[in-house]
Amino acid sequence: MKIEIKEAVEFLRSQDDYLILMHASPDGDTLGCGFSLCGALQRMGKRAKAVCPDEIPHRFDYMREAVTEQEFEERNIICVDVADTKLLGDMKEMGDRAALCIDHHVSNTEYAERLLLRENYAAAAELMYEVITALGVEIDRPIANCIYTGVATDTGCFKFSNTTPQTHIIAAKLMECGAEIAPINYAMFELKTPGRLKLEQEVLKGISFHAEGHVAVITVMKSVVDSIPDIDSDDVGAMAALPRQIEGVDIGISIKEKKGGIFKASLRSSERIDVSEIAKQFGGGGHARAAGCSFSTTFEEAERLIVEASCAAVRQAGLI
Ligand SMILES: [Mn+2]
Missing domain, CATH: 3.10.310.30 (Diaminopimelate Epimerase; Chain A, domain 1)
Structure with missing residues (x-):
């Protein structure tokens, strides 16, 4: 069922013990969404963890600063930037039980019980910015860094034609929240192993x-x-x-x-x-x-x- 931000917020406020799934071969957008949402839920006093079926490349290590490791029994599964549960590798079965999906792919297969979709957004992280803002969580520097990474990577550092005025407005707001754009852009777009x-x-x-x-x-x-x-x-x-x-x-x-x-x-x-x-x-x-x-x-x-x-x-x- 397709839902709006208001309903996603109601769901996230009313439940607890969230397991957030990020897609295989992870990119900046799925990781940025996963870690920022996890951090935001934890700041609300909820238990949450973000996991990925594949190993996360080291250049994304700084995103972990947004979250704390928590051990608990997961009750609610959320998929971020995941168009199809086939993209979840050996976590596919968990994805098939998703209570909520937050995504921006036209090709989303509507597998989740609730789907918050913005097909015209360049990055799922733009939508995540709106969700976290609507949750009333203050976006601190580590969360801003995660969201910024998602927005920057899915737009090829604001160079692709999917970039909109809204993309830049969100990036500007994230800078006001302390996002460290220079080291992130260097790590994402310049640095080579x-x-x-x-x-x-x-x-x-x-x-x-x-x-x-x-x-x-x-x-x-x-x-x-x-x-x-x-x-x-x-x-x-x-x-x-x-x-x-x-x-x-x-x-x-x-x-x-x-x-x-x-x-x-x-x-x-x-x-x-x-x-x-x-x-x-x-x-x-x-x-x-x-x-x-x-x-x-x-x-x-x-x-x-x-x-x-x-x-x-x-x-x-x-x-x-
Ligand atoms: Mn994406």
Whole structure:
């Protein structure tokens, strides 16, 4: 059942012993929502904990300052920034029992008993700001840092087209609450682990260009990832952005080798190409500027198929 902020607040005030679930392969938005809500509930005198099915990358460690570790028997499950319980990995079953979901994905499957959804918000953290404000909890610096992280990361540091005037207004209010924007932006958008730098070096060695430079392809082989110590899924995922950083590239493709001989292609594009249309040809999907699809073929075949379809899209768009 879809609900409004008022009903979410009534629910959160009337219950206790909350278990907050954040999605697998966690990003700044799900973690920012989870830890800020957990901290806010604890400041109301409630028992709450925020958990994630995957290990949380170290660059998000500061978010834990917003919460205290509590041990209790969970009674109410809340999912934040989770569009589908499939995104909860081995916590899926708990997600299926969710009493409340706070989210911003159009694709939300309405699995929770109560769904607070704002499809037009850039980040679920924007909605979390409104919920915590409506709860009457004063947003202190650690909570402001969490919410700010969610808003900043889901908008690519306010650079993506999903950024609205409201996004900036909320960010400004979080600054007034003491959010430490400079160190957070540095940790989220500048800093690279040594492992990520090494992977970038390896991956860029094999970059190839097609369709007169409009299409660029990189490959992330499992053996290369496994050869680099201390690398996390976050570092590997960041590779998908590399090809589109090159001038003239309208379609950036990264092909990643997954377990069991599956190759996953991640597509990023300029506004001149809709890559969700390319991904759809191979049973995938996504957004116009970012999409993906999987191949259970040899690497050579996967590469050939995705490159051919991309070159066709470039021709169709009249770019060559
Ligand atoms: Mn999000």
